[in-house]
Amino acid sequence: MALTGIQIFKLLPKTNCKKCGFPTCLAFAMKLAAGGVEISACPDVSDETKATLGEASAPPIRSFALGTGDKAVKMGAENVMFRHDKKFVNPCAIAVNIKDDAGDDAISAMAEAVANSEIDRVGQKLRVDAISIECVSGDSAKYEAAVKLVAEKAPETALILNCKDAGTIEAAVKAVADRKPLINGTTDGNAEAMADIAKANGCPIVASANGLDALSALTEKIKGFGVEDIVLDSGARTAKDIVEHNTQARRAALKKSFKPLGYPVINSAIRDDAILEASIASVAIAKYASIVVISSIEKWKTLALFTQRQNIYTDPQVPMQVEQNIYEMAEPTADSPFMITTNFSLTYFIVSGEVENSKVPSRLAVMDCEGLSVLTAWAAGKFTATKIAQYIKESGIEDKLSHKELILPGQVAILSGALEDKLEGWTITVGPREANAIPTFLKSKVS
Amino acid sequence: MSFVVPKETFSGKVLAVDFGKDDKKITIGGENTLPFLSFEGECPNKPAIAYEIQDCPPDDWPETVLNVYKDVSSDTVTWAKYCQDELKADAIALRLISTHPDRDDRSAEDTAQTVKDVLAAINVPLIILGSNHIEKDANVLVAAAEASSGNNCIIGKAQEGNYKTIVAAALAHNHKLIAMSELDINLAKQLNILITQMGFDKTKLITDPMCAALGYGLEYTYSVMERIRLAGLAQNDQTMQPPILGDVGMYVWKIKETIAPEADVPDWGSIEERGIAWETVTATSMILAGTNLLIMRHPKAVENVKKTIDELI
Ligand code: SF4
Numbered sequence: 001m002a003l004t005g006i007q008i009f010k011l012l013p014k015t016n017c018k019k020c021g022f023p024t025c026l027a028f029a030m031k032l033a034a035g036g037v038e039i040s041a042c043p044d045v046s047d048e049t050k051a052t053l054g055e056a057s058a059p060p061i062r063s064f065a066l067g068t069g070d071k072a073v074k075m076g077a078e079n080v081m082f083r084h085d086k087k088f089v090n091p092c093a094i095a096v097n098i099k100d101d102a103g104d105d106a107i108s109a110m111a112e113a114v115a116n117s118e119i120d121r122v123g124q125k126l127r128v129d130a131i132s133i134e135c136v137s138g139d140s141a142k143y144e145a146a147v148k149l150v151a152e153k154a155p156e157t158a159l160i161l162n163c164k165d166a167g168t169i170e171a172a173v174k175a176v177a178d179r180k181p182l183i184n185g186t187t188d189g190n191a192e193a194m195a196d197i198a199k200a201n202g203c204p205i206v207a208s209a210n211g212l213d214a215l216s217a218l219t220e221k222i223k224g225f226g227v228e229d230i231v232l233d234s235g236a237r238t239a240k241d242i243v244e245h246n247t248q249a250r251r252a253a254l255k256k257s258f259k260p261l262g263y264p265v266i267n268s269a270i271r272d273d274a275i276l277e278a279s280i281a282s283v284a285i286a287k288y289a290s291i292v293v294i295s296s297i298e299k300w301k302t303l304a305l306f307t308q309r310q311n312i313y314t315d316p317q318v319p320m321q322v323e324q325n326i327y328e329m330a331e332p333t334a335d336s337p338f339m340i341t342t343n344f345s346l347t348y349f350i351v352s353g354e355v356e357n358s359k360v361p362s363r364l365a366v367m368d369c370e371g372l373s374v375l376t377a378w379a380a381g382k383f384t385a386t387k388i389a390q391y392i393k394e395s396g397i398e399d400k401l402s403h404k405e406l407i408l409p410g411q412v413a414i415l416s417g418a419l420e421d422k423l424e425g426w427t428i429t430v431g432p433r434e435a436n437a438i439p440t441f442l443k444s445k446v447s
Numbered sequence: 448m449s450f451v452v453p454k455e456t457f458s459g460k461v462l463a464v465d466f467g468k469d470d471k472k473i474t475i476g477g478e479n480t481l482p483f484l485s486f487e488g489e490c491p492n493k494p495a496i497a498y499e500i501q502d503c504p505p506d507d508w509p510e511t512v513l514n515v516y517k518d519v520s521s522d523t524v525t526w527a528k529y530c531q532d533e534l535k536a537d538a539i540a541l542r543l544i545s546t547h548p549d550r551d552d553r554s555a556e557d558t559a560q561t562v563k564d565v566l567a568a569i570n571v572p573l574i575i576l577g578s579n580h581i582e583k584d585a586n587v588l589v590a591a592a593e594a595s596s597g598n599n600c601i602i603g604k605a606q607e608g609n610y611k612t613i614v615a616a617a618l619a620h621n622h623k624l625i626a627m628s629e630l631d632i633n634l635a636k637q638l639n640i641l642i643t644q645m646g647f648d649k650t651k652l653i654t655d656p657m658c659a660a661l662g663y664g665l666e667y668t669y670s671v672m673e674r675i676r677l678a679g680l681a682q683n684d685q686t687m688q689p690p691i692l693g694d695v696g697m698y699v700w701k702i703k704e705t706i707a708p709e710a711d712v713p714d715w716g717s718i719e720e721r722g723i724a725w726e727t728v729t730a731t732s733m734i735l736a737g738t739n740l741l742i743m744r745h746p747k748a749v750e751n752v753k754k755t756i757d758e759l760i
Contacts, residue, residue, distance in 0.1 A: 082677070084670040119714050121662075216450040239758035243483050243735070251453040260450065275724055275747065279755045282728045286669075286735045299716025303704070304661065304724040308732060311666040346630070349663045357507070357701060436579065440549045 003053070005033035011049040012042065019043055035059075060253045061262050064204055064229040066093055066130060066291065067158025068180050073129045075231070075264035075290040081250060087315040090264075092284065093291045094305055095130035095160055097270060100146035101137045107146055111153035113297060119306070123323065126306040128157070128297050132184065133172075135163035140171055147172045151179060160184050160206075160291075166193035177201045182231065182291075184208070184266070188218055195225035204229035206266055211235060212248055216260035230263045231291065239283045242267050246288040264290030274298060282308050322348040324368035326397055332361040334402035337445050339431060340388065341409055342369040342377045350435045358439035360446050363400075367391050374409045385418035392423060407431040407445075454487040455480070459683035461676070461739070462650050463492065464690050466538070466601045466623050467572025473538055475653075475739040476690035481676060482737055483759045493760050494734045496741045496749050497538035497574050498530040499696045502553070502561045503545035509706045511722040512696075512744045527565045534749070540574035540742045541565055542697075546587045547578035555590035562594040574601040574742065576625075576694075585609040592616035601625060601740075603692075604655055607638055614645050625692055627655035630667050632674045632687075639686045652689040653740065660698040661729040668693075672736035693733035696744035699726045723747045731755050 009029035020041040022028040031037045032053070039045060039053045063077035073093040080086045098110045111131060118127040131150050135143045143163060151159060159181040163169050169183060184206040186194040191207075198205040207222055207230050209215035215234050222230055234245040246265055252258035267289040269281035277294055278301045284292040285308055294301070322343045329352065341351050343366045355362050367388065369377035377383035392398075392406065404426040408416055410433030420428045432441050456479075463477035473495050480488025502523050505513060513520075519529040523541070530536040543558050545551040562575060575591045577584030584604075589612055592602050596619075603625025605613040610626070617624040626642055628634035635656050643649045656675060659668045672691055679687040699705055704715065705722035715721055726748035730741050734756065743749050 082670075082673055083666070084674055212452075213450045239755055240483060240760065243759065244486055247481075247484060248452055248486075251455075252450065256451075256453055258450065258453075273751070273754075275720065275727055275751045276754055278724045279727045279731045279751050280758065282731050283735060283755065283759070286732055298720065299714060300718075300721035300724055301716070303715050303721065304728045307662040307704075308665070308728050311661065311669070311732075314666050316666070316670055346659075346664050346667060349659070353663070353701060356703075443549075 003033065005030040008032050008053065011045075011052065013044045015044065017044065059262075060257060061250070061264065062228065062230070063090070063264075065180075066160075066182055066204070068178070069156055071127070071129070071156045071158070073158060078250065078288070079254065081247075081254065083312060083314075084316050087317065088313045090290065091309050091313040092289050093129035093158070094281075094302065094309070095132050095158075095291055095293045096128055096297050097132040097134055097162070097268075097293050097295055098146075098150070099134050099136045100139075100143045102146075104149060107149050108153050110297075111150045111157070114157050115154040117297060117302060119303070121303075121306060121310065124310060126310070128302060130158035130160055130182075130291065132160035132162050132293050135165070135168060135185075138165075140165070140168040143168050144172045144175050147181075148175050151176045158182070160293075164190065166190050166197065169194065170197050173197055173201050173203060177203075180204070182206060184231075184233070186218075186222065188214070188221070191218060191221050192225055195222050195227045198227045198229075199225070204231060206231045206233050207263075208233040209235060212245060212252075212261065216258075219260045219263065232261065232263050232265045233267075234265075236267055239280050242269075242280075242284050242289070243287050246284070250288050266291040266293065268293045270295045274301060277301070278304055281305055285309050286312055318371070321345060321368075321371035322366050324391075325366055326395060327352065327364045327366060328362075329355050329364060330359060330361040332363050334400060336361045336363060337407060337442055338363045338365070338397065338401060338403075338405065339407040340365040340367060340392075342367055342372060342374050342383055344369070344371050344373040344377075347373050351438065354435045354438040355442065358442040360439075360442040362442060363397070365392070365395065365397070374411050378412050378415070383412065383415075385415050385422050388415070388419055389422035392426075405429055410434070452486065456487060457680035457683070459680040459685075459688060461679060461690060462652075462688045464623055464651065464653060466574070466599055468599055469570070471571050472599070473572050479680065481680065482735055485760070490760065492739070493756050494739050494741060495537055496730075496743055496752060497540040497572075498534060498536040498746075498749065499540045499542060499742050499744050500526045500530060501542045501544045502558060503551060508700055508744070509722065511705065511719050512700050515746060523561055524564050524568045527569050531569045531571050534746050536571055538572040538574060539565075539569060540576060542576040542578070543587055543591065544578045546583055547580050548583060550578065552583075555586040558587055559590040559594035562591045566595055566598055572600070573598065574603070574625075576603055576742075579604070581606060581608040585612045588613045589616040592620045592622055595622070596620040599623070601653060603627065603653070605638075605642065607634070607641075610638065610642055611645065614642050614647050617651070618645070618647055623651045623653060625653045625655050626689075627657060630657045630659070630664070630671055632656070632671055632678065635671070635675060636678075636684070636686050639689065643686070649685065649689065653692050654687075654689045655692040655694060658694045658698045658729075658733065660695075660702050660704075661725055661732065662704060663698070663702055665729060665732060669732055669736045672733070672738060676737040690739035691737050692740045692742070693730065693738035694742045695726060695730045695733060696742055699729050700744055723751075727751045727755075734759070
């Protein structure tokens, strides 16, 4: 159970020496309880207290990395059930499964495809995060060779070793120990052997059981063997299992401080049909998975999943912003209409969508107003005649246009006079108030 | 420490709303827990999916979805029958897009005839949608409500700027009604209050908090829907308990990801599957957030969302 500020205070030296950076021990205790600082900031606290607090102040869902290096993926550390309460912290890793009997060519091709899967979307680099190598051959040497091949062809990608045989796992883990592979295949029966391998090689481990009850017992057992970086596999197979198990595990960890389920979750979304697989994977991503395993990585599929993950993990408190720029739609010429709006992403999506719908070649200036919508930005003094004029002048757009007409959002029609004064030689036209009137407006401009 | 299933029970309940007639009638809503959490509550009705058709050829739909209907979409009735008989649609959503002043500006009277013709040809439940033009919809939907009187349709969308006449028409002809607001829980609540203050029964309302496509504001829709659900269930806010609509198809099939050919965006892969996956993932995300009724376009997307729903219940 998490301790309250007062409970923590009782364990502190109570000297108010300020070495922690807080004026009093009580203030420090309160901050500790709220989760803003580490106990190590107090140099005088006893080891015993540290241990008590360490246990109690550990995050409700343990956090550690999948893989190593720059492309390692952080997992866990989630604090809420709903994204509108607070940002979901560590985006779900997307892993593709490959069987060790697929043949060297297929294995190489898959590993290379993963290594080259990175794309850029709205300024973020997105890629397939991990490769799961599944042992279906039952042949240790074959499995190890497949693991080595994947490791070689995808040198930075996180690895998941999916095999229930401890002997086979041991050899394969040793072959790629520097990559800290996630060991997947631990059940009640082989827990001790698997935990020993994980411990010896510093690897995280997946605990697999049928249902959350058995899983809780298994994670406690694995922890007892000295491994704490555990990933939960509740045996969820259907989308319903995924939603129910993941919801229950997260609730138990967050609301009941139930430590045995305070770990990241792995789900398999593997289905025969590629589109259905994308759909089921999207269920796992929305509903609390830290790793989702799929069977193929067609570009259209990963694009959809990357995008959904990005949407779900966006910070709801920070308005999503679009980069300040003059966006060109449908290959505009020097004569094409020129409009301006603010960089609130929703404003941008709606306005640019309507401009694209109109099929009228146009330019849309998106001005940085700290992610505020047109009216709010105007009210906050960020979308004013002076600032718009300055932005237009500095943008260099005058060189690209044969005209000097700027279309202003109808909601800030009030700015048109002042803007005409400040933007010498320009005509300011007031556009529609509502975005859905844009197509008609633009068509009338060019007809 | 042994595991105890952490159940939550809510005092509120989503209202159950039916539409259509006889054995084809569909009921949505009725759950007293968050989507698909039947371990702690009742989820008596699964989300329903309606196929979207239009009252004029869908020239503005991208090829992936246009091609599916190329032999039937020149005639609205043929298109409706194709969805019912060949695609086994559970429900059909007829969008009267040709009435928009920027399209054909078709009159409300003309449209009323189309509604009658479609109703005569099908027996699955019908949703009748305007063109989303505030003033024109006020006329078109009144005529459509009259033309479909007695068929227990869903009509919409009533918005802040035009709800009065549309509510009156739904009331007079005993239809269900979609109340739409723009991605704001308070606006959604406000509109529901205004509509019920006119004497419209809240058990006949459906809330459309405005959909958004994957990658184009999906997270706003997702969170507004989750918040509406929590308000209705946890706080037992009576004005936030109508079922939720996700008008997915129209938002998905106009964005670059469903339109741009692979040659232009090689990193995005096959345009066909990309479009279908986009509609599928958008719709699946919506039902997880609380959507009870989806309006969709591509049969393969519908099929995969249905399979997902079957796995979820
Ligand atoms: S450093 Fe430790 S003893 Fe000193 S004020 Fe902070 S909490 Fe108290």
